[in-house]
Amino acid sequence: MLAKQVDLLGDLLKKIDNAWNAMHSASDATQIKRAQGRFKKYEGELEPIFKKCCLKLKVFEDFLQQLGPELKSITRNLHNKELGERDSVKLKRKGIKMEQIKKELAEAREKFHMDPVELIAMVKEVRHLMRQAHRAKTEMVEANLRLVISIAKKIHQPRPFLPRLNSGRKHGPDESGGKI
Secondary structure, three states, rough: HHHHHHHHHHHHHHHHHHHHHHHHHHHHHHHHHHHHHHHHHHHHHHHHHHHOOOOOHHHHHHHHHHHHHHHHHHHHHHHHHHHHHHHHHHHEEEEEOHHHHHHHHHHHHHHHOOOOOHHHHHHHHHHHHHHHHHHHHHHHHHHHHHHHHHHHHOOOOOOOHHHHHHHHHOOOOOOOOOOO
């Protein structure tokens, strides 16, 4: 199932790249509008495929980890561009050329198919949402554990696992001779 979705994503990525390139190489407004329409259509087709993939949070974290160096470079270039626009002398003292910054930001725009400022903002938002998801998952696990302990305490017959749940320590064999 996942392999099929990955194949669909690969095909769709090719279509998105073609639409993106057509949008930037179009010679008139009609061609640009058609390419934008195709791009938006293909972009909309991504969501159902992603839902079917059911990507785990860990997979997405690993993906962001791999992008880390590129994202840091983009963030640094955006900062240096802003610094250069405010105070070009500081930028020159650092030995950084504005042309190189603009070139690298243009390359990032082409690679990620979006404005670098929007990309960085989106990654920040995603990381914030991932932290919220981790918090929610932890709260759910803790609530479930409290529920299990509560149910175990309410059972009328003595159970051999109840002392272990309460103490959190490992014990030897219980009265019935079994091990837990």
